[in-house]
Amino acid sequence: MGVPCVTTKYLVSSMSKITLTNGKTVTKPFNKIWIVVAVVALLLYLFSLLIPFDSSTVKLEELKVILIKMFTPKGNRTWEDYFKYLLKLKNPLIDTLNMSFAGTIIGSLMALPLAVLAAKNIVKKPYIYIPARTIMNLFRTIPAMVLALIAVFFVGIGVLSGIIAITLFTFGIMSKMLYEVIETVDMNPFEALESTGATKTEAFRYAVLPQVTPVFVSYLIYIFEINVRSSTILGYVGAGGIGSVIKDNILYNYDRVGASIILMFVVVLSVQLLSSFLRRRLQ
């Protein structure tokens, strides 16, 4: 009889002391959420000191003007020119897709051996898996844009530096995701094969690989999706693709920037829809 009574009382009152129906008093425990709230508030305050807000730089009308300039034809160009320009962007678009495709496949293949070396359950030797993890963490933390900047230095402006950047980025992220999968596979078949006299390689090939392959393919599609999104803007630092069109036109031809953005949007959206459809089919 007392229980619902206490519940409603607990609900409606925020008092820390609650008198139960049998006359006893209990204290509501201190809610730890307030510590979290305090820490977040403090961090927000400290960080906001680093970001000075100067209202004189806010020019919302200019933002509106730029947006209108982007999505309407410039000067004496007509809407027909605008759409014709969209068709002209076919080559940068193919470059972008090529970059992400080649980078995803090559990077993922490179990631396979590293992922095996980083998996504790296969390698078992700290002096192998710790360096392997360090390498993957290094590549994983450097943003694709920065990798592209460095690649441009070595092979010059163009698609190749984009491929290199995407490859290295994929290498880092794929090896990380893959080694986590390898570490969670069922090791019983592996041990069974080893006990029948199979070598470690054979046991890996027939016991671990079949378990990893479906996940690998699903990750491959997912990373391709990420790579299409990031390769659209890699051109901004000289790595080819749609991004380079934006970079070339950002100062004078806002309508062309706008057209590239529309194209980028359509491409990324369709790749994303395709990828989630394919991954759902795989499961």
Added chain:
Amino acid sequence: MSRADETLKRKPKRWIINLVFVVAMVVAIAFSFSGSSINWTRLRTIGLSLKVMFQGLADFKYDFLFGTGVYQFDEGVVYMALVTLAIAFIGTFIGAILAIPFGFLASENIVGKYVAKIGEAILVIIRVFPEIVLAIILVKGFGMNAVTGVLTIGLHSIGMLGKLFAEAIDNMDKSPLEALDAVGANAWQKIRYGIIPQVAADISSITLYRFDINVRSATVLGIVGAGGLGASLILAAENWNWDILGTILLAIVVMVLLVDVVSSRLRSKLV
């Protein structure tokens, strides 16, 4: 012939399919390279470039790192890294706050199937837009400063956060809500005692995860002038100042790994 041999013989010849697949892949990759032009002069000196690069990368600029000596403190990498963290933190916070209504809007549990589809579509549109492009546009309205970075991160985060929040709300157990109905709780009490306790852990864990991602993207937003490390990064890369670039890269790696460790520790405590 034993039965085992017969079975083995009947096994489909997978290697043909595999071979065709591999050949098709190789051709496709070869085609992907067709658009690339190779700067042979630069490639020929790749050994020298690598040497210069590694020499530069190994040559840390301690003054530049901590903003001492010829540098002001607010020109140092540590300060810029803190600004980058600040952009990511405040941006993620704003994004998370803005994403909560979107999360409810895209959850079938709360608004029903059809409205949820619309909410989802809005989130997909936000998610598709690359951050850098958003920053390029916002820079025109908010100037070349960190505030633009915060807004970019905040707006872009809504896409993923909203989607994951909606999933968290959809996975929620509905029976506490019915129980609260039974004891006569009103709407606010239902949210406070029925929904928040169930989704709070999920939402915080998702937000932490997004913060992790945002730190990484905040490092490059400066390339288009939205504050943080990116501005000096692109300056150093364009002038091939490997020593400065190396110092910045070191800061990025350390910062991202630290945030990664802290965020995954906190997340494992939450779940």
